Amino acid sequence: MNSSLFVSVVVPLSDDADILPGFLDELSRALATRWENYEIVLVDDGSRDATPMLVEELLRRIACVRYLRLSRAFGLENAVLAGLDGTLGDVVVVLQPECDPPALVPQFVDAARKAGGIVIGTRRGPARDGALYRAGRRGFAWIVRRWMGLDLHPDAALFLACTRQAMNAVLRIKDKSRALRLFGTWVGFRQEYLPYEPIERRNPPRRRSVLEGIERAVSLIVTNSARPLRIFSVLGLLAGFLNVLYIGYIGAIALFKERVAEGWITLSLQHAVMFLLVFMILSVLCEYVARILEETRERPAYVVAEERNSSVMIANEERRNVVADAQ
Amino acid sequence: MSARAPLQRFDALIVGGGLFGCWLALGLAREHRLSVAILEREPGLLRRASYGNQARVHNGYHYPRSILTGLRSRVNSGRFLREYADCVDTSFTKLYAVPRARSNVTAAQFEAFCARIGAALRKPKPEHARLFDHDLIEAVWETDEWAFDARALARRMAAELQQAGVRVLFETDAERVRAGAGGEPRLVVEAKTRAGEPLDFGAAHVFNCTYAELNGLLGRSGLPRLPLKIELAEMALVEPPPELLRVGVTVMCGPFFSLMPFPPRQLSTLSHVRYTPHHSWQDATGKIDARAWFEACEKRSNFDRMRRDSMRYLPKIGACVQRDSIWELKAVLPASEANDSRPILFVRDAGLPGLTCVLGGKIDNVYDLEREVRELLAAAAVPA
Numbered sequence: 102m103n104s105s106l107f108v109s110v111v112v113p114l115s116d117d118a119d120i121l122p123g124f125l126d127e128l129s130r131a132l133a134t135r136w137e138n139y140e141i142v143l144v145d146d147g148s149r150d151a152t153p154m155l156v157e158e159l160l161r162r163i164a165c166v167r168y169l170r171l172s173r174a175f176g177l178e179n180a181v182l183a184g185l186d187g188t189l190g191d192v193v194v195v196l197q198p199e200c201d202p203p204a205l206v207p208q209f210v211d212a213a214r215k216a217g218g219i220v221i222g223t224r225r226g227p228a229r230d231g232a233l234y235r236a237g238r239r240g241f242a243w244i245v246r247r248w249m250g251l252d253l254h255p256d257a258a259l260f261l262a263c264t265r266q267a268m269n270a271v272l273r274i275k276d277k278s279r280a281l282r283l284f285g286t287w288v289g290f291r292q293e294y295l296p297y298e299p300i301e302r303r304n305p306p307r308r309r310s311v312l313e314g315i316e317r318a319v320s321l322i323v324t325n326s327a328r329p330l331r332i333f334s335v336l337g338l339l340a341g342f343l344n345v346l347y348i349g350y351i352g353a354i355a356l357f358k359e360r361v362a363e364g365w366i367t368l369s370l371q372h373a374v375m376f377l378l379v380f381m382i383l384s385v386l387c388e389y390v391a392r393i394l395e396e397t398r399e400r401p402a403y404v405v406a407e408e409r410n411s412s413v414m415i416a417n418e419e420r421r422n423v424v425a426d427a428q
Numbered sequence: 429m430s431a432r433a434p435l436q437r438f439d440a441l442i443v444g445g446g447l448f449g450c451w452l453a454l455g456l457a458r459e460h461r462l463s464v465a466i467l468e469r470e471p472g473l474l475r476r477a478s479y480g481n482q483a484r485v486h487n488g489y490h491y492p493r494s495i496l497t498g499l500r501s502r503v504n505s506g507r508f509l510r511e512y513a514d515c516v517d518t519s520f521t522k523l524y525a526v527p528r529a530r531s532n533v534t535a536a537q538f539e540a541f542c543a544r545i546g547a548a549l550r551k552p553k554p555e556h557a558r559l560f561d562h563d564l565i566e567a568v569w570e571t572d573e574w575a576f577d578a579r580a581l582a583r584r585m586a587a588e589l590q591q592a593g594v595r596v597l598f599e600t601d602a603e604r605v606r607a608g609a610g611g612e613p614r615l616v617v618e619a620k621t622r623a624g625e626p627l628d629f630g631a632a633h634v635f636n637c638t639y640a641e642l643n644g645l646l647g648r649s650g651l652p653r654l655p656l657k658i659e660l661a662e663m664a665l666v667e668p669p670p671e672l673l674r675v676g677v678t679v680m681c682g683p684f685f686s687l688m689p690f691p692p693r694q695l696s697t698l699s700h701v702r703y704t705p706h707h708s709w710q711d712a713t714g715k716i717d718a719r720a721w722f723e724a725c726e727k728r729s730n731f732d733r734m735r736r737d738s739m740r741y742l743p744k745i746g747a748c749v750q751r752d753s754i755w756e757l758k759a760v761l762p763a764s765e766a767n768d769s770r771p772i773l774f775v776r777d778a779g780l781p782g783l784t785c786v787l788g789g790k791i792d793n794v795y796d797l798e799r800e801v802r803e804l805l806a807a808a809a810v811p812a
Contacts, residue, residue, distance in 0.1 A: 107736065138732060167702075186529070187683075189736035273563075 108132060108139040108210055109190030113180040117198050118150045120302040122159065128203035129163050135207045141166045144184040147174030177259070178279035185272060194262045195281070199307065200299040201260040209295060213262035218291030221282060222260035226298045233311050241318045248328035251286045254294050261285070275399035280321050288404050324398070327391035334387035341380035348373045435628045438595070441617055442466045443602040443645060444637035446478040447791045450585040452635055455798065457592040460805055465595040465629060467602045467619055474582040477639045478791065480756030482663060482688045482697050485509065485516055485574040486792050488547040489524055491768035492533045492681055498545045498768075500793055508792040515580040517691050522573040522676040523556055524549075527741060528566045532681040535567035548572055559671065564741050565679070573676065576791065577691035600627065604649040605634055605783055614782045632808065636778070636785045640757035641718050643711045651779030656787070657760040658718055659708040662753050663697040664731040665690060669747035672696070677742060681768075685738040687745065695751055700737060703730040705758075722757050729753050759787055774800045782808075 110128065114121065125141070132139045143166060145152055156168045169183055181195055192210050196203070201222070212220040228235055242255035259281065263271070267290040274284050286292055322329065351369045354361060440456050442449045445468030456462045470476065484490070488502035509516055526535045533541070542549050549569040557568050589596055599622040608616045613630035620626055636645050643653040668675075668687065676696075678686040685700040707725070709716050731750045739746040763769055773787040774797065784804065788794060 107732070140733075187737070187740075189733055 107190045109188035110194045111184035118152045124198040131203045142184040144180045145170040146180035196260045209262035219285040223256040248326040270404045330391045337380045337384040344377040439463045440633040441631040445473040449637035469601045479578040483575040492541045494768035517575045520674040525568045579692045640759045655712040659758045660706040661758040665752040666748040700734040703734045
């Protein structure tokens, strides 16, 4: 029994009253057998079922549980953030009641301490979501790698463990569009993946909507990467360049061709110049919008991983604090 | 069955030698010239709830959502400070802070409240402002709030009670109150000494000032209990680091904490709104015997959690070293749950004519009882 390590576990709830008692019992047992000091933070993301009343009864039976009920549904990531904001632990674990086995929490905690950073669980075994959703995840993971330069495993789950230091760095990111799994890699602490087998506490399992997934993905891509803007900015420049070529072509026609249709040169020239201007303006705007995106994001400019100091304190211990003359 | 000792007669009996009991006794003896006796279970005065608290002499800051409580604290604090100057520590700096998230008041609201009740807020010194994490804390002020020394106060009370001719009986446990029969006075209190010897006292007026055990006396007497919530509260006694040595801090107003110097032990107390209450119950049902439960319950300190959470707002608290914990039962009125009101409970004829139940949660508000007592005695003087 490790008595000095304090473990915090954050559990987001969303209409999970049917599976909560079983889950909480298991989680509480898994923690109590390993550690003396722990806390379980349940964050109720606007559940409309009997969760509040159920929790009332559970709080009387199970020790070390805190229950936070959000005023309405704010979304999974924001609910998790609400839980993380007040955690006390040296190691913080996040897991979902529906599919993550509490018995693995000690394993995650050990892995996080060993890595000195973040451990993210990756799902193994039979797929939970539809083929379309899975394809979407793969696509998103590719985009994240190429466009944001971040490492995201396509099977990454929201079952993760994090040291206090890494967690404090993540909490300093004040973006409105949140993704804990992404931020973990952004702060740069050591990140590892831990494959695990999810369980199915609910039968039939809840399916996640592809449309919602796409919406979230787009939101995250736009917030975290200026690549799409760059791409179109470059396209704009390219189009502008093509317009310049076309103007050259018009000039050549004007100079060397006989019998040009009436008004063609003027019209073509006017179109080409207009389009050129438009593309130039758009390109420049793209750059500035990219800059605005950078500036409005409240992210720390840097994250210090650790600090060490000289062990030699005074340069010359022999020297005395005496001067020979009064100048 | 051995014969009971003859009934000792007084004009008024006070059950409970805490601050409220002592103060009432003094008022009755001096102003109203009654013969008074105090029955106290412990071997000294001010041993229980009057001692087991954060020793705060309130000046209004602590209850920003209740103008009345804040104002009365402001009005009474000056008088308390003057009358008991030798029992109050005014030498430390008291800081109040409001966090950015999860607080019931914003910094602007707190300032408006203090302006309204006339409580001073000053800009803190740089070394004090630096103590806080300004990502989490919105504003910090220096205030006028002090700490009382319960032991010095007990000695003062003992001296004043003796001078006023009040009889104080220690290690005397009041078991029940009943109506007097035959030639007995209106009320009779049956008590027992520590040795087990029964003692009876009779008086026209009995004041139940037993705080968290208020319902104990009522219950044992077969009288209806009052709707109080009883909480097991822990205050950690800590040795603060040098930066917090002559400093008191309160972060308002929600699941936050307070660090206050504790004069009787030359240490500081750390109390956290979330981690100080360990267990609570509704006392009106009578299912739990407060005294027996308190003696038997497991007291497992929450200091580590208090420290960890407080550290987020004030990192130096992490360097506090726990020396002990003070455990006490706290009584909360139903109304106080919803807002910051902290009135004194003064229930006349609580089950028996002449029996008054008094419960106060803040010692400096005790002056508000003066008028109540006058009215009570005036009503009693009118012939029935």
